[in-house]
Amino acid sequence: MEHIVIIGNGISGITAARHIRKKSDLNITVISSETKYFFSRTALMYVYMGHMKFEHTQPYEPWFWEKNKINLIQDYVEKIDFTNKSLTLKNGSPISYDKLILAVGSKPNKFGWPGQDLKGVQGLYSYQDLLELEENTKNGIKRAVIVGGGLIGIELAEMLLTRNYPVTFLIREESFWGNVLPKEDSELIMRHMKEHDVDLKTATELKEIISDSNGRVKSIITNKDEEIACELVGLTAGVTPNIDFLKGSDIELDKGILVNEFLETNQKDVYAIGDCAQFKQHPKKERKPIEQVWYTGRMMGETVANTICGKRLAYNPGHWFNSAKFFDIEYQTYGWVFNTPIENEEHFYWEDSSRKIALRIAYDKDTRLFHGINLYGLRMRHHAFDKWLTEKRTVEYVLEHLKDANFDPEFYKSYEPEILNEFNLKNNTYVKPKSKSWKRILSFNS
Amino acid sequence: MKLLQKIGLIIFIIGITVFTFSPFIGSYKVTNDILKSTLSEQQYANLSEKLKEKLVGKRFSYTWEISSVFVNEYEFKNETFKNKHEWDKVMHDNPQDIALSITKSSATGFYINNILLFFLISFGFGVLGAIMYFLPDVILLGPPGIKNNNIYRRPSTNRGLIAYFVFAYLIGFYILLYFYPAQLTNQILLVNPLSLLLNGHPASRWFLYGVLYCTVMLTMAVRMYIKYRHNKYQIVRTTSVLFFQVAFAFLIPELLIRFNQPSMDFKNAWPLNYSFFFDWNINNLLNSGAIGAFMLFWGIVLTLIIVPVFSYFYGKRWYCSWVCGCGGLAETLGDPYRQHSNKTLKAWKFERWIVHGVLVFAIIMTAAALYTFFTNENTLLGIETYSIQKAYGFLIGSIFAGVIGTGFYPIFGNRVWCRFGCPLAAYMGIIQRFKSRFRITTNGGQCISCGNCSTYCEQGIDVRWYAQRGENIIRASCVGCGVCSAVCPRGVLKLENGPEENRIIENPIIIGNDGIKLNL
Numbered sequence A: 001m002e003h004i005v006i007i008g009n010g011i012s013g014i015t016a017a018r019h020i021r022k023k024s025d026l027n028i029t030v031i032s033s034e035t036k037y038f039f040s041r042t043a044l045m046y047v048y049m050g051h052m053k054f055e056h057t058q059p060y061e062p063w064f065w066e067k068n069k070i071n072l073i074q075d076y077v078e079k080i081d082f083t084n085k086s087l088t089l090k091n092g093s094p095i096s097y098d099k100l101i102l103a104v105g106s107k108p109n110k111f112g113w114p115g116q117d118l119k120g121v122q123g124l125y126s127y128q129d130l131l132e133l134e135e136n137t138k139n140g141i142k143r144a145v146i147v148g149g150g151l152i153g154i155e156l157a158e159m160l161l162t163r164n165y166p167v168t169f170l171i172r173e174e175s176f177w178g179n180v181l182p183k184e185d186s187e188l189i190m191r192h193m194k195e196h197d198v199d200l201k202t203a204t205e206l207k208e209i210i211s212d213s214n215g216r217v218k219s220i221i222t223n224k225d226e227e228i229a230c231e232l233v234g235l236t237a238g239v240t241p242n243i244d245f246l247k248g249s250d251i252e253l254d255k256g257i258l259v260n261e262f263l264e265t266n267q268k269d270v271y272a273i274g275d276c277a278q279f280k281q282h283p284k285k286e287r288k289p290i291e292q293v294w295y296t297g298r299m300m301g302e303t304v305a306n307t308i309c310g311k312r313l314a315y316n317p318g319h320w321f322n323s324a325k326f327f328d329i330e331y332q333t334y335g336w337v338f339n340t341p342i343e344n345e346e347h348f349y350w351e352d353s354s355r356k357i358a359l360r361i362a363y364d365k366d367t368r369l370f371h372g373i374n375l376y377g378l379r380m381r382h383h384a385f386d387k388w389l390t391e392k393r394t395v396e397y398v399l400e401h402l403k404d405a406n407f408d409p410e411f412y413k414s415y416e417p418e419i420l421n422e423f424n425l426k427n428n429t430y431v432k433p434k435s436k437s438w439k440r441i442l443s444f445n446s
Numbered sequence B: 001m002k003l004l005q006k007i008g009l010i011i012f013i014i015g016i017t018v019f020t021f022s023p024f025i026g027s028y029k030v031t032n033d034i035l036k037s038t039l040s041e042q043q044y045a046n047l048s049e050k051l052k053e054k055l056v057g058k059r060f061s062y063t064w065e066i067s068s069v070f071v072n073e074y075e076f077k078n079e080t081f082k083n084k085h086e087w088d089k090v091m092h093d094n095p096q097d098i099a100l101s102i103t104k105s106s107a108t109g110f111y112i113n114n115i116l117l118f119f120l121i122s123f124g125f126g127v128l129g130a131i132m133y134f135l136p137d138v139i140l141l142g143p144p145g146i147k148n149n150n151i152y153r154r155p156s157t158n159r160g161l162i163a164y165f166v167f168a169y170l171i172g173f174y175i176l177l178y179f180y181p182a183q184l185t186n187q188i189l190l191v192n193p194l195s196l197l198l199n200g201h202p203a204s205r206w207f208l209y210g211v212l213y214c215t216v217m218l219t220m221a222v223r224m225y226i227k228y229r230h231n232k233y234q235i236v237r238t239t240s241v242l243f244f245q246v247a248f249a250f251l252i253p254e255l256l257i258r259f260n261q262p263s264m265d266f267k268n269a270w271p272l273n274y275s276f277f278f279d280w281n282i283n284n285l286l287n288s289g290a291i292g293a294f295m296l297f298w299g300i301v302l303t304l305i306i307v308p309v310f311s312y313f314y315g316k317r318w319y320c321s322w323v324c325g326c327g328g329l330a331e332t333l334g335d336p337y338r339q340h341s342n343k344t345l346k347a348w349k350f351e352r353w354i355v356h357g358v359l360v361f362a363i364i365m366t367a368a369a370l371y372t373f374f375t376n377e378n379t380l381l382g383i384e385t386y387s388i389q390k391a392y393g394f395l396i397g398s399i400f401a402g403v404i405g406t407g408f409y410p411i412f413g414n415r416v417w418c419r420f421g422c423p424l425a426a427y428m429g430i431i432q433r434f435k436s437r438f439r440i441t442t443n444g445g446q447c448i449s450c451g452n453c454s455t456y457c458e459q460g461i462d463v464r465w466y467a468q469r470g471e472n473i474i475r476a477s478c479v480g481c482g483v484c485s486a487v488c489p490r491g492v493l494k495l496e497n498g499p500e501e502n503r504i505i506e507n508p509i510i511i512g513n514d515g516i517k518l519n520l
Helices: A011-023 A041-047 A062-067 A126-134 A151-162 A183-195 A294-308 A382-390 A394-398 A417-427 A438-444 B001-027 B031-039 B043-056 B063-083 B095-106 B115-134 B161-179 B181-190 B191-200 B205-227 B232-258 B280-287 B289-314 B323-333 B334-342 B345-375 B385-405 B418-422 B421-435 B463-467 B485-488
Strands: A003-007 A029-031 A069-073 A076-079 A086-089 A099-102 A106-108 A145-147 A169-171 A198-201 A206-210 A218-223 A226-229 A232-235 A239-241 A257-259 A271-273 A277-279 A319-324 A329-335 A347-350 A358-363 A370-376 B025-030 B438-442 B494-496
Touching: A003 A011, A011 A029, A011 A069, A029 B280, A029 B418, A041 A126, A041 A145, A041 A151, A062 A069, A062 A370, A099 A294, A145 A151, A151 A169, A151 A183, A151 A232, A183 A198, A183 A319, A183 A329, A183 A347, A183 A358, A218 A232, A218 B095, A232 B485, A239 B418, A257 A271, A271 A294, A319 A382, A319 B418, A329 A382, A347 A417, A358 A394, A370 A382, A370 A394, A382 A394, A394 A417, A394 B095, A417 B161, B001 B181, B031 B043, B031 B232, B043 B063, B063 B181, B095 B181, B115 B181, B115 B205, B161 B181, B161 B385, B181 B191, B191 B232, B205 B232, B205 B323, B205 B334, B232 B323, B232 B485, B280 B289, B280 B345, B289 B421, B323 B334, B323 B385, B323 B418, B345 B385, B345 B418, B345 B421, B385 B418, B385 B463, B485 B494
Parallel strands: A003 A029, A003 A099, A029 A069, A099 A271, A145 A169, A145 A232, A169 A198, A257 A277
Antiparallel strands: A076 A086, A106 A239, A206 A218, A218 A226, A319 A329, A329 A370, A347 A358, A358 A370, B438 B494
16 A cells, blocks of 8 residues: 655645545654644644633544554654655654655744844744744743734734733835835834834834843843843744755755645655745735645645545635634635735725724726725625635625525624615715525525 | 723722621610510510620620520520420520521611611622623624633633632521521611612511522623623513513512512412412412412412413523522522533433422422311321421521522522422423424524533533434423523524424434435
């Protein structure tokens, strides 16, 4: 029987393993140096915050792996011999494979800052990073500086604030997550961060990290030559594929492991999925060659499982969607909303009086084609927008049927009238909300 | 703010300490009149001689000095009668209950003369201190939102020493309440004035329990209102359970007593209300005129029509987390412990056996009770029907629902009874699973498997298992508390009632991946 070896037990690798098992009796081995069991990386923050214990982040009980005959090895792969199809492990004896899936994930970016390897300077990606953060803060700290204004940065800020450690947040751009979020959206999040006492410094870069006499961080200096005393520096300026161990081997690399649309590398029977994969040409032209998102990792895992089991399948992600939570404000997005309108595009932005709930819709000025939606503090049905995007609905159609998409808990205030009112005022239209229809909602799923 | 919390905590501790240690500050004097008024003629005839010698005229500092003498004497006499085969003289009441009547009437001195003062110090300080402790959270917790911060870092909510202390305290309280009520004499006396005011009779131990239940729920509801102030579902639901507890479980039954009517909690449906079809209850209702007949009729309609119909439309949540008293306490006092329910598959298997086992037990017991009611035969298949009732009352009514049900909160989560023991929940669960419009909808492919939903599910449902597969959650045990939806950081879960069509998704596909169209 063929032996499928998967390196990496994150969402991509584990999804691949599960789907291969569903479709076949192949031998499956998953190797990870991080942890024995799969856990949800996105949930590590909740462990530090005391919402959960680490074991709660594991979606499957230990018996699951045995029952499904998925062999788990906790070890570090040092080298891959692609010619002889074998792996050298740090501790265990070598393992040979028939097919290999590289799902090795990412590591935090470090841009060569002076002092970036000092004690008390760290990223936040792996389980080991979580342990390091506990260690770095075990005696309490007076201030932390976070460098990098994206999703991991704001999560780290939230984590530290639950333990009442003051946080200074350096953002290189003019506003938070500015390469993704439009101005008002970003400002809404920044207002909320300030409400949580985050000391925000926009358009500010890290210049240098200063050491104390023990090789531990004592302060940082910004590009504006301001010195900020701190005991912890969080480097959260994005992540980069974790492929150092492959350098010098025959596998074709760029920033990540280069793959075609079938997730195949240049080596026979070797595939790469998830954070570490880089498309030579992405099957969807509007997408970036490296997708470091939970959901895309999962989809690549599903896709490669088909290929492994004999049904060669190209990666074909559907309409873009994503989500996050910024302190107390939930964010969902469906379709594409860029930080500035694309050609011939109009953005409609609405904010409620609390200035914490908002919605932004991108659409074509002439054809009225709906492009995408950003939601803050509002929950909406994924199925609804997936369907509407496929059916190429207009912005007016979407607004008219917004109540069908509403996914907020029962008894929550319904904002549709306000939203439509504002849209009508701005556009001189007369769109009226239709009442919720279960018939239409059920048709989303078909 | 923190200071205010600390002062609140101190005041609360003073209140609960006075409440807990009140048995040590009383004095009791038993008189012959008290014996005459609390004992039946038969009991007086059997026991008065020895009791006069050992109890009457003496002053005691502790209730157990009286109750132990009384219970010993009572049991000794009964033994003697049995040995002599003098069956007509054997007494059939619970000596602990009678001991309580004696100690209540015998209280004397500073404590009983200042009972209002002690009521204010115990109940008043307890409530005031707790509210002072909770209120600053409006500011301390920061802007509204899910704030489960440090729950797993505190000994009180992470099975630390404080949790074990609360565990022991609650279990101790329930054991005294059910089996040694005389030892709670001074606590019962605290609510005596309130009882006289409401129902016109001196307080019973169940009146104390009712007052405590309402007080604890009201106080802990303040905490719920603050914690979930951003979540209207939680606010409305908490208000609903509070209303049904205070009005239906407490005030209406007490007022019915005042007007010499049979007391009834109109929302308490059989088989949770397991004694409803016992012959004494049916006879009592049948002998109480129109109102009694209505109560009997209502009780039957509640179980046979209202419960299944409402469960069809709204799932069992309409009862378990909107109406029920057990659920009400679990959702208020128990909320800090909801994360301790066991989520393993093993626990789920155990749950299905035991909760349906209790339902079968309740049905058999009730069938036997009705058999006795209609035929006047006391035995069925050689078993005394009364003994089945007694066994159920002891094992399920007292031990499971009370001692384990509430006592286990701090260690095993707040819904141990509702999940593993409640026969009504089992009954509604079957409806919810197979014929209902209720479901928790999973929002497409948005789940990130973080585990907050499963962790905070008080019923031990591994919500994530379904959510991460894009599958709706249809589980018999779900009480619809809505907390999984509340704690989800990505807006993945929604409790809703809708058409039965497509409620259960057999082979879900996670949308978002156009390459995968079928789950095969």
